[in-house]
Amino acid sequence: MTAGVGPLPRPGASQKRPGTAAGGVPAAVFAVDRRRRILQRVAEEQTIKIGELARELSVSEMTIRRDISRLESDGFLRHTHGGATAHITKSIELAFNARALEHAAEKRLIGMRAAEELAGPAVLFVGAGTTTEQFSLFLTPTAGLQVITGSLPVASLLGSRPVDVIALGGKVREEELSCAGPIVTATLARYRADAAVIGAAGVSAACGVTEFDDELAEVSRAAIAHSSRLVVLADASKIGVDAHAVAAPAAAISLLVTSAGAPQAELDQLRAAGVRVVVASGGAGRARRQRRPAGQSEEAG
Numbered sequence: 001m002t003a004g005v006g007p008l009p010r011p012g013a014s015q016k017r018p019g020t021a022a023g024g025v026p027a028a029v030f031a032v033d034r035r036r037r038i039l040q041r042v043a044e045e046q047t048i049k050i051g052e053l054a055r056e057l058s059v060s061e062m063t064i065r066r067d068i069s070r071l072e073s074d075g076f077l078r079h080t081h082g083g084a085t086a087h088i089t090k091s092i093e094l095a096f097n098a099r100a101l102e103h104a105a106e107k108r109l110i111g112m113r114a115a116e117e118l119a120g121p122a123v124l125f126v127g128a129g130t131t132t133e134q135f136s137l138f139l140t141p142t143a144g145l146q147v148i149t150g151s152l153p154v155a156s157l158l159g160s161r162p163v164d165v166i167a168l169g170g171k172v173r174e175e176e177l178s179c180a181g182p183i184v185t186a187t188l189a190r191y192r193a194d195a196a197v198i199g200a201a202g203v204s205a206a207c208g209v210t211e212f213d214d215e216l217a218e219v220s221r222a223a224i225a226h227s228s229r230l231v232v233l234a235d236a237s238k239i240g241v242d243a244h245a246v247a248a249p250a251a252a253i254s255l256l257v258t259s260a261g262a263p264q265a266e267l268d269q270l271r272a273a274g275v276r277v278v279v280a281s282g283g284a285g286r287a288r289r290q291r292r293p294a295g296q297s298e299e300a301g
């Protein structure tokens with residue numbers, strides 16, 4: 001399956017970065033970093049030249065062509081003679097804004113692990129956010145899979161694959177390119193999902209799942225109310241954080257998928273509240289699983 005900007009370097013692997021290219025760019029950057037730089041340039045200039053990229057990143061033109069082919073197959077670019085042009089400019093700007101670049105490796109691992117956990121449900125609600133976008137990239141299309149979403153990037157990612165996608169209407173929020181408002185909540189009331197998969201600004205035992213914006217929180221509330229279980233995807237920086245708009249109490253969370261480095265005391269309290277916690281680390285199929293009750297030793301995934 002394609003996976004966005006490509007495979008991450010193997011954890012702990014050493015890779016040479018000899019010298020410095022023009023403009024202070026490292027001469028040998030990781031493939032994932034190289035592809036992010038390509039997309040950032042396309043988002044800024046709309047078109048770029050392969051030769052210029054190769055010189056700037058100190059790699060061969062063939063390497064840049066392979067990167068562009070990968071990004072094209074993942075739906076981020078349209079390849080033209082001599083360069084690469086944004087297929088949907090706004091999607092590129094969204095997928096690689098500053099928020100998407102924060103904790104990118106962790107979000108990728110969380111998305112990968114969550115997709116493994118949710119291989120069975122037939123109907124999913126998928127919320128807006130950069131981590132849920134990663135989940136969508138790794139979600140395996142299966143017969144009868146239906147995804148309900150207010151996220152335009154998620155709908156775009158899954159709509160081009162053999163998945164039955166229901167895009168919720170409503171006002172489109174510029175920052176996330178997601179729909180919100182009364183049309184969304186009214187449409188959600190027509191469906192029942194096996195699981196609601198959402199991101200969050202913060203997750204804590206005290207305040208539960210929280211958002212900085214009540215409009216976003218209201219969409220999550222409506223989705224949770226019409227789903228059999230709640231799955232929250234949040235990297236370690238969100239654990240123990242409380243924003244002002246509550247989407248759900250901690251006890252409502254069935255599964256939390258987070259990254260290494262989350263405060264252990266907070267994870268213990270969440271487990272005590274009945275939350276199953278999975279800490280994604282190292283890649284697909286590898287995670288440290290933390291299950292209730294509190295005090296039970298960690299089980300290697």
